[in-house]
Amino acid sequence: MGLVDVVRAGRKPFKRAYVAVFLWFTGRAIQAAAKVDEQVRREFDSLPDDFTFSLGVLPDGPWMLIGKDKGRVKYLGGNPGGRRIYIRLAMKNIETAFLILSFRESTALATARNRLITEGEVPHALAMIRVMDIVEVYLLPKMIARLAIKRYPSWTPGRKVFGRIGIYTRVLLGI
Amino acid sequence: MDLPDYYEFCCRVKIVAGHNALEKIPVLLADKGSKKPLIITDKGVVGAGLIDIVSRVLQDRLAGTLIADNVPPDSDIRIVHQLAQLYRDSGCDAIVAVGGGSVMDTAKGVNIVVSENASDLMAFSGAGALKRPLKPLIAIPTTAGTGSEVTQVAVIKDHEKHLKMAFLSYFLLPDVSVLDPRMTMTMPPFVTAMTGMDALSHAMEAYYCLQKNPLSDAHALSAVNMIYRYLPIVADNPLDPNGRLAMSVGACLAGIAFSNSMTGIVHNLGHASGSVCGVPHGQAMAILLPYGLEYNMHKCEDTIVRLLLPMAGEAVYHDTVKEQRPQKVVSLIRQLNEDLHKMTDGRHARCFGELKDREQKPTVPREALPRIARAALLDGASMYNPEDTDYDDNLMVLEAAWEGHPLDRSKVKKG
Numbered sequence: 001m002g003l004v005d006v007v008r009a010g011r012k013p014f015k016r017a018y019v020a021v022f023l024w025f026t027g028r029a030i031q032a033a034a035k036v037d038e039q040v041r042r043e044f045d046s047l048p049d050d051f052t053f054s055l056g057v058l059p060d061g062p063w064m065l066i067g068k069d070k071g072r073v074k075y076l077g078g079n080p081g082g083r084r085i086y087i088r089l090a091m092k093n094i095e096t097a098f099l100i101l102s103f104r105e106s107t108a109l110a111t112a113r114n115r116l117i118t119e120g121e122v123p124h125a126l127a128m129i130r131v132m133d134i135v136e137v138y139l140l141p142k143m144i145a146r147l148a149i150k151r152y153p154s155w156t157p158g159r160k161v162f163g164r165i166g167i168y169t170r171v172l173l174g175i
Numbered sequence: 176m177d178l179p180d181y182y183e184f185c186c187r188v189k190i191v192a193g194h195n196a197l198e199k200i201p202v203l204l205a206d207k208g209s210k211k212p213l214i215i216t217d218k219g220v221v222g223a224g225l226i227d228i229v230s231r232v233l234q235d236r237l238a239g240t241l242i243a244d245n246v247p248p249d250s251d252i253r254i255v256h257q258l259a260q261l262y263r264d265s266g267c268d269a270i271v272a273v274g275g276g277s278v279m280d281t282a283k284g285v286n287i288v289v290s291e292n293a294s295d296l297m298a299f300s301g302a303g304a305l306k307r308p309l310k311p312l313i314a315i316p317t318t319a320g321t322g323s324e325v326t327q328v329a330v331i332k333d334h335e336k337h338l339k340m341a342f343l344s345y346f347l348l349p350d351v352s353v354l355d356p357r358m359t360m361t362m363p364p365f366v367t368a369m370t371g372m373d374a375l376s377h378a379m380e381a382y383y384c385l386q387k388n389p390l391s392d393a394h395a396l397s398a399v400n401m402i403y404r405y406l407p408i409v410a411d412n413p414l415d416p417n418g419r420l421a422m423s424v425g426a427c428l429a430g431i432a433f434s435n436s437m438t439g440i441v442h443n444l445g446h447a448s449g450s451v452c453g454v455p456h457g458q459a460m461a462i463l464l465p466y467g468l469e470y471n472m473h474k475c476e477d478t479i480v481r482l483l484l485p486m487a488g489e490a491v492y493h494d495t496v497k498e499q500r501p502q503k504v505v506s507l508i509r510q511l512n513e514d515l516h517k518m519t520d521g522r523h524a525r526c527f528g529e530l531k532d533r534e535q536k537p538t539v540p541r542e543a544l545p546r547i548a549r550a551a552l553l554d555g556a557s558m559y560n561p562e563d564t565d566y567d568d569n570l571m572v573l574e575a576a577w578e579g580h581p582l583d584r585s586k587v588k589k590g
Contacts, residue, residue, distance in 0.1 A: 105180075112385035112437070112559055114183045119301065122341075123553035151563035152590035 015098045019057060022101045023064035025171065026055075026135065027075035030066050032170030033135050034073035036163050040134055043127045044073050052076070052083045053128050057097040058090050058117070087120035087128055103140070103147045107132065138167045177478070182388035184435045185345055188314075188325045192354035192424055194416060197232050200271070200313065203351050207311035209269035211239045213262050215282045216273040217246040220317050223361040229273055229315065241265050250280040252333045252340075255296055259288035269311035272349070273358075275370075276456075279314055279323035283347045284331045286312050296331065297340060305344040314349040317358045319422035320370025320457055322377055322430020324352035339450075354427060356419035364410045365522035367422075368515040369457030371406040374426035375508075376441050376460035378402065379482060380467065381432035383475045384439040384559045391436035394428045400485035401425030407511065410518045439560030441467035444569060444576075447551035452539045454530060461515070462526055465508045466572050468501075469582040473589055474561040476501045483507075505581075526579030544573045562587070 033040040044051075049068055056063030056078070065076040067083060076083070091097040096115045099105050107129060110116050118125050133149045138160075146152045155163075191199050204212055212233075216226055221244045233240045243258050262270070262285060272282030287299050290309035299305060314324035329342040362370070378398035381391050402425040409418040445459035468479055480500045484492045486507055495503045515523040524530045530538035539547075548569035551557065557564050568588065575582045 108385060108558060113179060113181045115181070117303070122555040126553065126555065126557070129558070146590070149563070150561075151588065154588070154590060 012094050015094050016062070019094065019097045019101055020062040023055065023062055027064040027066060028171045028174060029135050029139055029167055030131060031073055031075040032167040033131070033138060035170065036166040037134060040131050043131050044068060047124060047127060048086065050084065051086050051124070052080065053087045054080065054085050055089045056091070057094055058092055087118070087124045089125065089128070090117040090119070091115060092117065103144050106148055106150065108150055138164050177387060177392070179388055182386070184388060184390040186325060186348070186431045186435065188348050189351045190354065190427060191351060192420070194356060194420065196353050196355040197229060197315070197357065200229070200232055200353060203313060204269055207269055207350060209311055211241070211265070211267050212269040212271045213258070213265070213267040214240060214242045214271045214273060215246060215258060215278055215285065216242065216244050217278055218244050220244070220274050220278070225317055225358055225361065226273060228357055229271070241267060246274065246278045246281045248277055250277045250284065250331045252296055252331050255281055255284035255288060255331060258285045262289045269313070271313045271315065273315045273317060275316065275318045276321035276323050279316070279321065280329040280331060282312060283329035283342065286310055287342065297333070300340040300342055302343040305346045307346065309346050312349040314352045315358060316352070316354065316423065318362060318366070318370040319359050319426040320373040322374065322426055322433065324349055325427055325430040326434040328434070352427065354420070354423040356416045356423065359419045359423055360414060360416070362413065364413060365519040367413060368406070368410050368519055368523040369455060369461055371402060371410070371422060372461035372464065373457035374429045375399065375402045375406070376464045377429035377433040377438065379464060380438035380441055381429065381436040382482060383468070383471060383478045383561065384437055385561055386436040386559050388436060391432045395432035396485050398425045398428035398432060399482055402429065403486045403511070407514055407518070410515055437559040438556050439467060440470055440557065440564055440572065443551050443554050443556035443560065443564065444547065444572060446554045446556065447547045448527070448539060451547045451550050452543050454538055458524060458530065461512055462524060462576050465505045466576050466582050468505050468508070469584055470572055470587055471561045472501055472584060473587065479504055527573070527577040528579060539577065541577060544570060544577060547573055
């Protein structure tokens with residue numbers, strides 16, 4: 001060893017791949033939920049026309065972006081492409097991201113434990129957290145969703161079943 | 176003991192507390208290399224004669240001290256920029272903030288502008304925008320409530336654009352806070368009551384909300400003990416110096432606690448009722464605190480029960496049936512509000528329906544409750560509340576708090 005030894009972070013390929021797939025799937029699910037669920041649609045209606053939200057991992061990704069484009073909500077992949085990011089929700093490292101996205105810690109608890117950095121206006125961030133909570137209820141079985149959110153909602157069976165079918169179908173078809 | 180997997184805690188404010196603590200200010204300024212501080216305050220503080228006490232202490236030791244007393248009741252960005260200009264033009268080298276929450280926030284805003292040599296304060300809004308230490312700031316609170324003397328937050332309003340911007344950074348923590356009972360002695364009983372209840376709400380919400388940790392808990396429990404014991408004493412006898420000192424220390428402890436563990440539904444609905452109807456913050460806290468505990472009871476009963484011991488002492492704790500202890504905490508807070516109502520000849524309101532403005536019109540008309548419930552959805556304090564909150568939950572709590580009836584806990588949604 002020389003006088004200075006550079007410490008490099010491990011790449012952790014499994015966790016990185018899990019997080020990347022999760023973000024890709026969630027991004028497409030938010031796009032789908034904005035078409036299927038009335039409450040998600042209302043949340044996006046209250047946001048600016050060029051609103052863009054990004055969720056990802058520090059320091060070098062992966063990231064996913066959701067944006068409004070001519071009134072439609074779109075999953076924009078991982079590259080902002082010059083768009084103004086209104087809300088950036090950054091998990092501090094890949095371990096934190098894995099902890100949150102494997103539902104061992106809720107978003108609220110992760111925020112309380114300083115594992116997330118939120119950049120942007122608070123009302124916009126709260127709207128996006130509500131959207132993500134709804135999407136998690138659609139995507140996950142109740143037993144797991146209860147770990148991810150503060151309170152499991154009491155929706156009608158119709159909303160849950162038809163919404164879930166609609167969102168999964170749209171995610172798989174990418175529409 | 177609740178031990179979270181991970182937490183952060185920071186309070187690097189030197190606290191100088193006690194009778195005649197103000198006399199230490201010249202030494203504290205000298206420690207910081209300051210020869211010409213700018214005192215920032217408001218006309219109420221000057222009118223109460225409190226600035227005279229501070230300037231007498233300073234005049235003996237410092238040749239040039241500037242006093243600016245034009246801070247409005249609500250912090251204002253124009254005043255921040257004006258005071259920053261005054262600081263630069265006069266060659267000041269430190270800031271001494273003497274006042275309540277608005278003065279503290281204004282002083283922190285001025286400190287950002289002068290330290291960063293900036294032209295626009297708003298460029299530093301949000302979290303993490305400040306990257307280096309600021310100029311020396313000494314905080315001298317004249318209320319025992321806000322805890323701003325030990326918090327890392329400043330809220331500055333842009334009245335022209337109707338914006339309220341928050342600034343969050345460890346660099347906003349004052350270097351020194353001086354707690355001297357002379358500075359709170361002139362507060363009338365009803366202001367003492369609402370600022371004291373503000374401090375109690377900081378301590379209690381810090382203790383049961385999601386970001387709680389062992390260090391914030393220790394501060395919160397000590398704060399609850401001091402505030403609950405001494406608030407009725409100073410509301411009844413404002414000139415009690417020991418009671419005043421205890422309240423200042425209690426509010427400071429509560430400030431340290433909530434600055435590190437944040438707050439929940441009580442502050443969430445309190446901020447919203449302030450922005451929609453102009454309800455004074457401390458008054459909103461006093462009214463909403465029992466409802467916050469009731470709303471979250473099913474999620475953190477075991478935590479709430481631990482508040483009983485520092486409030487009521489061992490005898491009451493042991494004499495209360497175990498199952499009834501959490502509810503006893505709530506009823507003691509309601510009783511405290513009732514006592515303060517009597518001590519202030521009815522000026523301390525127990526419910527939103529009782530609140531009146533100067534023209535004796537209702538401050539919170541019942542039809543404003545839906546707007547408050549909606550406004551609360553835009554406030555970040557909801558994030559740290561143990562139970563989720565939506566529009567219907569907010570409205571349910573607000574309606575009970577308007578009537579002054581206990582919350583029907585069977586109607587709180589659980590999932």
